Amino acid sequence: NAGVTQTPKFQVLKTGQSMTLQCAQDMNHEYMSWYRQDPGMGLRLIHYSVGAGITDQGEVPNGYNVSRSTTEDFPLRLLSAAPSQTSVYFCASGGSGRETETQYFGPGTRLLVL
Amino acid sequence: KNQVEQSPQSLIILEGKNCTLQCNYTVSPFSNLRWYKQDTGRGPVSLTIMTFSENTKSNGRYTATLDADTKQSSLHITASQLSDSASYICVVRTGGGNKLTFGTGTQLKVEL
Numbered sequence: 475n476a477g478v479t480q481t482p483k484f485q486v487l488k489t490g491q492s493m494t495l496q497c498a499q500d501m502n503h504e505y506m507s508w509y510r511q512d513p514g515m516g517l518r519l520i521h522y523s524v525g526a527g528i529t530d531q532g533e534v535p536n537g538y539n540v541s542r543s544t545t546e547d548f549p550l551r552l553l554s555a556a557p558s559q560t561s562v563y564f565c566a567s568g569g570s571g572r573e574t575e576t577q578y579f580g581p582g583t584r585l586l587v588l
Numbered sequence: 589k590n591q592v593e594q595s596p597q598s599l600i601i602l603e604g605k606n607c608t609l610q611c612n613y614t615v616s617p618f619s620n621l622r623w624y625k626q627d628t629g630r631g632p633v634s635l636t637i638m639t640f641s642e643n644t645k646s647n648g649r650y651t652a653t654l655d656a657d658t659k660q661s662s663l664h665i666t667a668s669q670l671s672d673s674a675s676y677i678c679v680v681r682t683g684g685g686n687k688l689t690f691g692t693g694t695q696l697k698v699e700l
Contacts, residue, residue, distance in 0.1 A: 579631030
């Protein structure tokens with residue numbers, strides 16, 4: 475049981491490049507989400523999904539796309555990277571349904587946009 | 589606006605000492621409050637969750653308290669260890685929905 479896995483761990487992009495951050499979970503959770511974590515700020519929700527084929531925007535969705543073709547996978551796409559997207563990105567699984575349900579976070583992807 | 593404020597921002601203590609971290613929130617309606625531990629370079633891991641009716645909950649050397657009237661929570665760490673060095677994040681969930689508001693965390697360093 476690997477929990478939540480994310481790849482890559484580190485990535486350097488040039489402004490304007492695109493890339494996909496991968497996230498997978500093996501806990502059969504319907505709810506998955508993406509956050510970014512910046513210095514001096516709390517985690518902010520980018521996009522979330524309540525099940526395969528269903529996605530919705532969070533607090534800071536601009537510049538990011540998501541899709542959910544399977545329960546297990548929830549990739550995050552940066553369409554045209556900007557320096558403002560330099561951050562640490564966390565994928566999370568669980569945390570919906572029962573309000574006390576635990577949310578499990580992946581190890582994070584550190585992204586630097588030059 | 590829903591907010592979660594944590595104090596202190598950072599803290600250094602000696603191994604074996606106790607410490608208390610604070611979390612004040614203005615989230616309404618309130619559903620629950622969770623404390624996470626985030627080790628450097630890792631994702632947050634849940635330590636404990638407090639619902640409206642709970643005042644105190646322990647998880648080993650970690651004890652969380654909640655005062656729903658004053659909208660304050662604390663996380664007390666007893667007999668600190670080097671492995672307690674981490675960021676501790678307070679997260680409040682809005683009642684009736686799935687909205688989470690994250691604090692900015694308290695960075696704790698435990699030294700010899």
